[in-house]
Amino acid sequence: MTEFLAVLVDGLIYSSWLFLIALGLTLIYGVMKILNMAHGSFYALGAYAAASMVGYWLNHGHAPMASYGILIIAAVLVGVIAGPLVERGLLRFMYGRDEMVLLLVTYALFLILEDVIKLIWGVDPYFVSEPYSLLGTIDIANLTYPYYNFILVGVAVLAGGAVALVLQYTRQGKLLLAVIHDREVSLAMGINVSRFYLVTFTVGTALAAIGGALTAPTVSVVPGMGVEVIVLAFAVVVIGGLGSLQGAALGALIVGLVRSAAVHYLPQVELFCIYTVMALVLIFRPKGLFAAAEVRKI
Amino acid sequence: MAVILNTKGLRKSFGAVTAAAGISIAVEADSVVGLIGTNGAGKTTFVNMVTGYLKPDAGDIFFKDRDISELHPRDITRLGICRSFQIPQLYDSLSVFENLVIALGIRDRNVHGSMLSRTFKLVPAANPLVVAAAEKSMQRFGLLEYRERAARLLPEGVRKLLDIAMALISEPEVLILDEPTSGVSADEKFAIMDMVMDAVRSHGCTVMFVEHDMDIVTRYAPRVVAFYEGRILADGKAAQVLSDEQVQTYVIGGLRTLGTGASDVSHA
Amino acid sequence: MTHTDKTPFILLLALVVLLALGPFLPNWLFLLTMSLGKGLVVLGLVVLLRTGLVSFGQGLYYCVGAYAVGSLSQFASVKNALLLLLAGTLVSAILATILGFLLANYRGIFFAMLTLALSMIVYGLLVKTSALGSTDGFNVAPASLLGKVISGQRNQYPMFALACIVAFVAAVLTNSYLWTALGQLSSAIRDNEIRVEYMGASVRSAIHTKYVLAGALAGLGGAVTALAIGHIDPEMAYWTTSGEFVFVAILGGTGSVIAPFLGAIIFEFIRTYAYQYSPNTWQLVLGTAMLLVIIFLPAGLWSAFARLRRRT
Numbered sequence: 051m052t053e054f055l056a057v058l059v060d061g062l063i064y065s066s067w068l069f070l071i072a073l074g075l076t077l078i079y080g081v082m083k084i085l086n087m088a089h090g091s092f093y094a095l096g097a098y099a100a101a102s103m104v105g106y107w108l109n110h111g112h113a114p115m116a117s118y119g120i121l122i123i124a125a126v127l128v129g130v131i132a133g134p135l136v137e138r139g140l141l142r143f144m145y146g147r148d149e150m151v152l153l154l155v156t157y158a159l160f161l162i163l164e165d166v167i168k169l170i171w172g173v174d175p176y177f178v179s180e181p182y183s184l185l186g187t188i189d190i191a192n193l194t195y196p197y198y199n200f201i202l203v204g205v206a207v208l209a210g211g212a213v214a215l216v217l218q219y220t221r222q223g224k225l226l227l228a229v230i231h232d233r234e235v236s237l238a239m240g241i242n243v244s245r246f247y248l249v250t251f252t253v254g255t256a257l258a259a260i261g262g263a264l265t266a267p268t269v270s271v272v273p274g275m276g277v278e279v280i281v282l283a284f285a286v287v288v289i290g291g292l293g294s295l296q297g298a299a300l301g302a303l304i305v306g307l308v309r310s311a312a313v314h315y316l317p318q319v320e321l322f323c324i325y326t327v328m329a330l331v332l333i334f335r336p337k338g339l340f341a342a343a344e345v346r347k348i
Numbered sequence: 349m350a351v352i353l354n355t356k357g358l359r360k361s362f363g364a365v366t367a368a369a370g371i372s373i374a375v376e377a378d379s380v381v382g383l384i385g386t387n388g389a390g391k392t393t394f395v396n397m398v399t400g401y402l403k404p405d406a407g408d409i410f411f412k413d414r415d416i417s418e419l420h421p422r423d424i425t426r427l428g429i430c431r432s433f434q435i436p437q438l439y440d441s442l443s444v445f446e447n448l449v450i451a452l453g454i455r456d457r458n459v460h461g462s463m464l465s466r467t468f469k470l471v472p473a474a475n476p477l478v479v480a481a482a483e484k485s486m487q488r489f490g491l492l493e494y495r496e497r498a499a500r501l502l503p504e505g506v507r508k509l510l511d512i513a514m515a516l517i518s519e520p521e522v523l524i525l526d527e528p529t530s531g532v533s534a535d536e537k538f539a540i541m542d543m544v545m546d547a548v549r550s551h552g553c554t555v556m557f558v559e560h561d562m563d564i565v566t567r568y569a570p571r572v573v574a575f576y577e578g579r580i581l582a583d584g585k586a587a588q589v590l591s592d593e594q595v596q597t598y599v600i601g602g603l604r605t606l607g608t609g610a611s612d613v614s615h616a
Numbered sequence: 617m618t619h620t621d622k623t624p625f626i627l628l629l630a631l632v633v634l635l636a637l638g639p640f641l642p643n644w645l646f647l648l649t650m651s652l653g654k655g656l657v658v659l660g661l662v663v664l665l666r667t668g669l670v671s672f673g674q675g676l677y678y679c680v681g682a683y684a685v686g687s688l689s690q691f692a693s694v695k696n697a698l699l700l701l702l703a704g705t706l707v708s709a710i711l712a713t714i715l716g717f718l719l720a721n722y723r724g725i726f727f728a729m730l731t732l733a734l735s736m737i738v739y740g741l742l743v744k745t746s747a748l749g750s751t752d753g754f755n756v757a758p759a760s761l762l763g764k765v766i767s768g769q770r771n772q773y774p775m776f777a778l779a780c781i782v783a784f785v786a787a788v789l790t791n792s793y794l795w796t797a798l799g800q801l802s803s804a805i806r807d808n809e810i811r812v813e814y815m816g817a818s819v820r821s822a823i824h825t826k827y828v829l830a831g832a833l834a835g836l837g838g839a840v841t842a843l844a845i846g847h848i849d850p851e852m853a854y855w856t857t858s859g860e861f862v863f864v865a866i867l868g869g870t871g872s873v874i875a876p877f878l879g880a881i882i883f884e885f886i887r888t889y890a891y892q893y894s895p896n897t898w899q900l901v902l903g904t905a906m907l908l909v910i911i912f913l914p915a916g917l918w919s920a921f922a923r924l925r926r927r928t
Binding site: 399420421422423425426430431437438439440441442446450451453454455456514518 | 797800801803804806807808810811812813814815816817818
Binding site: 085140143144149150151153154155157158159160161162163164165166168169173277278281284285288292321322325328329332333336337348 | 668670672718721722724725726728729730732733736737740741744810855856859862866896897898899900902903904906907910911
C-alpha cells in the first residue's frame with residue numbers, strides 16, 4: 051500500500067512538472083497554430099536566469115526565503131523580455147506561411163538560443179540548490195519528499211487554473227477563444243489578433259521559463275537541458291490533443307503516473323513508457339484525446 | 349435499360365443530424381439524372397457515400413450488381429465511377445497541363461499494372477499518348493489557352509471545367525457532378541454544361557448532377573430526384589417532379605423565396 | 617514538356633571527375649567521403665520533402681545503418697564492405713517499413729514531431745545499452761573489398777571511391793524513381809490528397825513507399841559514414857543530427873538529386889572550419905543561416921513546399 055502511495059505522489063510531482071511545460075506549448079499552438087520548437091530553450095533560459103538571480107541574491111546574504119519569489123520573478127522576466135522580442139522581432143513576419151515553415155523557423159530559433167545561452171552563461175554547470183533544501187522534507191510512505199516538490203504541484207495547479215479561468219470567465223478570455231476558433235473571422239470582427247498573439251506567446255514563454263526556473267534548484271543547470279524537454283512536452287501535448295488545455299492536463303497526469311509506476315516496478319522501461327503511452331493513444335485516437343472536430347472538406 | 353447504379357435504403361447520421369434517412373435510387377445506364385434539394389437536404393452526402401468518401405450507417409450501394417458500399421474512393425474510381433466537386437479539387441501549384449497529366453498517369457497505372465513496372469520508363473509527360481490525351485481534354489473543355497497557368501490562378505469557371513475534365517479523363521461509366529455551375533456567372537453556365545454534356549455524349553456514360561439552378565436542371569435532366577431533409581421527396585420525369593406540390597413547397601419554393609425568380613438562385 | 621532528363625549524365629560526369637581528381641586531393645578525401653554519406657541521407661529527405669513531409673528523424677536510420685555495419689563487423693566479423701553497406705541499407709529499410717505503417721497516417725507537424733520522437737527513442741535505447749558502448753559507441757573494424765582494405769586513415773582513396781560509386785548509383789536510381797508515375801505523385805499529394813485518392817491512387821501507400829526509400833537511403837548514408845570514420849555512437853540518432861540533414865535539404869532545395877550532395881559538401885566544409893574557430897557559436901550560425909534561407913530565399917524554400925519547377 052505504501053508503495054502505491056509513493057507511486058501516486060511521485061506521479062503527481064512529475065505530472066505537475068510535465069503539465070507546466072506542456073501548458074505553454076499547447077497554448078501557443080492552440081492560439082497561433084505554431085508548434086514552438088524553441089519551447090525547451092525558453093525553459094532553459096528560465097532555469098539559467100533563475101540560477102543566476104538566486105545565486106546573486108544568496109551570495110549577497112539576502113533572505114533565503116525570498117529566493118522562491120526570485121525564481122518566479124526571474125522566469126517572468128525571461129518571459130516578458132524574450133517573448134515579445136521573438137514574437138515581434140521574428141515570428142510576426144512569418145504568420146500566414148505554411149505551418150511547416152513556422153516549425154522550421156522555431157527550430158532555427160532553438161539552435162540560435164542554445165548558443166546564446168552558452169555565450170551568456172558559459173558551458174559550466176550552475177548549482178542553486180538552496181531553495182530545494184530550505185523548506186525541509188516530509189515523510190510520506192516511508193519515502194522522504196522535500197516540501198519544495200509540492201511548490202511545483204501548487205504552481206502547476208495555479209497556472210492551469212488561472213489559464214482556464216481567464217479563458218472561461220473574462221472578456222479577454224472569450225475574445226481569445228474566438229481567435230482560437232477562427233483567426234480570419236476574428237480579424238473581420240475587429241479583434242486585435244496581433245495583440246492576442248503577442249500576449250499568448252509571452253504567456254507561453256513565461257510558463258516555459260517558470261517550469262525551468264522551478265526545476266533549476268533540483269538539477270544542475272547545464273547547456274542542452276532544454277533539448278529533452280521539447281520532446282517530452284510534445285508527447286504530452288500530442289496525447290492530450292494539440293491546443294487542448296484539458297488534454298495537456300490529462301496527458302500530463304497519465305504520463306506522470308505511468309512513468310512513476312514504471313520507475314517503481316519496472317525501472318528498465320522508464321524511458322519508453324511515455325512514448326509507449328503516446329503510441330497507444332495515437333493508435334486509438336490519432337489526433338489525441340481531446341482532438342478538435344474536423345470540418346468536412348468536400 | 350439496365351440499372352447501372354442502385355442504392356437501397358442508405359442511411360447516414362452525424363450525431364443528431366440525419367443527412368440520409370433511407371435513400372433508394374436506381375439509375376439506368378446512359379441516363380442523365382438531376383439531383384435537387386435545398387442546402388443540407390443530403391445531396392452531397394449521398395454523392396459522398398456513393399463515391400466511397402463516407403461509409404453509410406446502413407443500406408447498400410450496387411454498381412453493376414457489385415456491392416461497393418465498403419470501398420474506398422480510389423477503388424470506386426477504378427471501377428468506373430468518377431465525380432467532380434462542389435469546390436474544385438485541383439493541384440493548385442501545378443499547371444492545367446500538369447494536372448491532367450497526373451490524372452492520366454494514375455489512370456494508366458490503374459489500367460496497365462503496377463507503378464514499379466514503370467520504374468525505368470520515362471515520365472508520363474514524355475509519353476506522346478499521354479500528351480495527346482491531355483491536349484484532347486483541354487481542347488474539349490476550352491482549356492488550351494490556360495495550358496501552362498497554375499491552377500490556383502485560374503478563374504472560377506475554368507477551375508470548374510478543369511475539375512470536371514479531370515473526372516472525365518478516366519473515361520468513367522458513371523459521372524457524378526456536384527454543383528457544376530455553382531460560382532459560375534449566369535452567361536457562362538450554359539456554355540459549361542454544353543461542353544460537359546458534349547464530352548459525355550461522346551463517351552457514352554451515365555450522368556448524375558447535383559444542381560440548385562432550375563434552368564440547368566430543366567434543360568439537361570430528363571429525370572429529376574428531389575431531396576428534402578435526408579429523404580427523397582419525388583423521383584421521376586423532370587416536368588412531373590418540378591410541378592409536384594411538395595417539391596414546389598419544400599425545394600423550389602424554398603429556393604424561390606430567396607430572390608425574385610429561379611435564375612437568381614444558382615449559387616451554393 | 618517532352619525532354620530527356622540530363623541528370624544521369626551530369627552525375628556520371630561528376631563521378632568521373634571526382635574519381636580522377638581524388639588521388640590529387642589526399643587531405644580532402646575524408647571530408648568528401650563524409651559529405652557523400654550525409655548527402656545520401658539528405659537525398660532521402662528530399663524525396664519526402666517533395667511530398668510536403670519534413671522528417672526530423674532521419675538520424676534514426678542513419679544511426680541504425682551505421683550500427684548494423686558496426687555490429688556485423690565487430691561481432692560477426694563481416695569484412696566485405698559491399699556486404700556491410702547492403703546490410704545497413706536493408707536493416708534500415710525494414711525498420712522504415714515497420715515504422716512507416718504508423719507514420720504514413722500523419723502529415724505536417726505531427727509527422728515531423730513523431731519522426732523526431734522515434735529517433736530520440738532509438739537514441740535513448742542505445743545510450744542505455746552497454747553492450748553497444750552506451751554514449752561512447754564503439755569502433756568499426758576495418759572492412760575490405762576485392763582484397764584491399766577500405767577503411768583506415770592511411771589510404772583514404774579506396775573508401776572515397778567506394779562512396780562516390782555508391783552515391784552515384786543511389787542518385788541515379790532515385791532520379792529514375794522520381795521520374796516515374798509514383799515519383800511524380802509527390803507534388804499532387806502535397807497539393808491535394810483527396811483528389812489523388814479520387815483519381816484512383818493510394819496516398820497512404822505512396823507515402824509509405826517514399827518513407828521506406830528515405831529510410832533506406834539514410835541507412836546507406838550511415839553505413840558509408842560508419843566505414844569512413846571507423847567509429848559509431850548514439851549521437852547519430854540525436855535530433856540535432858536530423859536537424860542538420862533538414863537544414864541541408866532546405867538549403868539545396870528539392871529540384872534535383874544533385875542538390876543534396878552539393879549542399880552536403882558545402883555544409884561539411886563550412887562546419888569543419890566553423891567548429892575549429894568557434895565551437896560555441898556553430899548552432900547560432902546554423903540557425904541564423906536557416907532563418908536567412910527561409911526569409912530571403914522563399915523560392916528556395918518554396919520549391920520545397922509549394923511549387924516544383926522542373927527545368928530541362
